[in-house]
Amino acid sequence: MSERFKVLGSLVLSMICWAFSFVWIKQAFVSFNPLTIVVMRLAISACLLYIILKLLRQLKPMLKADFKWFLLLAFFEPFLYFMGESFGLELVSSTVGAVIVSTIPLFAPITDRIFFKSKISWANILGIFVSFAGVLMLIFKDDFSLAAPLKGILLVFLAVFAALGYSVVLKKVPKHYNAVSIITFQNAIGLIYFLPLFFIYDVPKLCDKPITGEAIYAVVALAVVASSLAFIFFTYGMRIIGITKANVFVNMIPVFTAIIAWYVLGEVLTFQMLLGIAILISGVFVSQFKVPKRGV
Numbered sequence: 001m002s003e004r005f006k007v008l009g010s011l012v013l014s015m016i017c018w019a020f021s022f023v024w025i026k027q028a029f030v031s032f033n034p035l036t037i038v039v040m041r042l043a044i045s046a047c048l049l050y051i052i053l054k055l056l057r058q059l060k061p062m063l064k065a066d067f068k069w070f071l072l073l074a075f076f077e078p079f080l081y082f083m084g085e086s087f088g089l090e091l092v093s094s095t096v097g098a099v100i101v102s103t104i105p106l107f108a109p110i111t112d113r114i115f116f117k118s119k120i121s122w123a124n125i126l127g128i129f130v131s132f133a134g135v136l137m138l139i140f141k142d143d144f145s146l147a148a149p150l151k152g153i154l155l156v157f158l159a160v161f162a163a164l165g166y167s168v169v170l171k172k173v174p175k176h177y178n179a180v181s182i183i184t185f186q187n188a189i190g191l192i193y194f195l196p197l198f199f200i201y202d203v204p205k206l207c208d209k210p211i212t213g214e215a216i217y218a219v220v221a222l223a224v225v226a227s228s229l230a231f232i233f234f235t236y237g238m239r240i241i242g243i244t245k246a247n248v249f250v251n252m253i254p255v256f257t258a259i260i261a262w263y264v265l266g267e268v269l270t271f272q273m274l275l276g277i278a279i280l281i282s283g284v285f286v287s288q289f290k291v292p293k294r295g296v
Contacts, residue, residue: 017230019256031215044223084158091152127287137276
């Protein structure tokens, strides 16, 4: 029971970290372009994790046979995921972006079934649909309209499918690698993926915007919290309870994002949003129910 609470706690913490990231990215846009933000957060994260692992002597050397899995892992996250998220959030609001990301659990059972032949329980299915009802309440306004550019929505959906690909590849990574080593390797390789684009597109424009302390703080927070701690928490939880159950927790991201936006940015929380939040949380807990098997 204690291990189950550790897993659930780690997954909830990862969602809180990622919810903050939607606000931090918006703050970082004041001074930096998307590629610059990604390169800085990955460089800081990879260096920080490497130093910690070396000091604690916990870094697991990457075996040559596993190199292909880490290349593919980093291609999905951080490369594709950050391309979709960072450029998408230039066009849509933090809340809309968070809501789109929360659709990951709707596709996760299909991915899990296709690649791993995993069974889906009635509690998983019910939890997903209940959570999705809450998502819809947060997406649509009272007049059922959603003001968000199609390009921005598609870019954020690219991040959604990248996250699903990451979940599949992560299952292929041998169990002897600890979560922190995996995140260190994927961030370092992801940084290499981004560097050519950064030098071509962003380096010539580095001085176009004034550098503010708030933007620098946002980038550091993205690196330490969103690109390091959140992935560690999520990787730990997902490797224990599986793709489908872990990804249901992603439905909580817009919940936390709405609360953070209310507290930090002063946005109003309507009754419809509060009801949607309650339904989302209910769906997450329903998906975790276990029905005891009856004896013969």
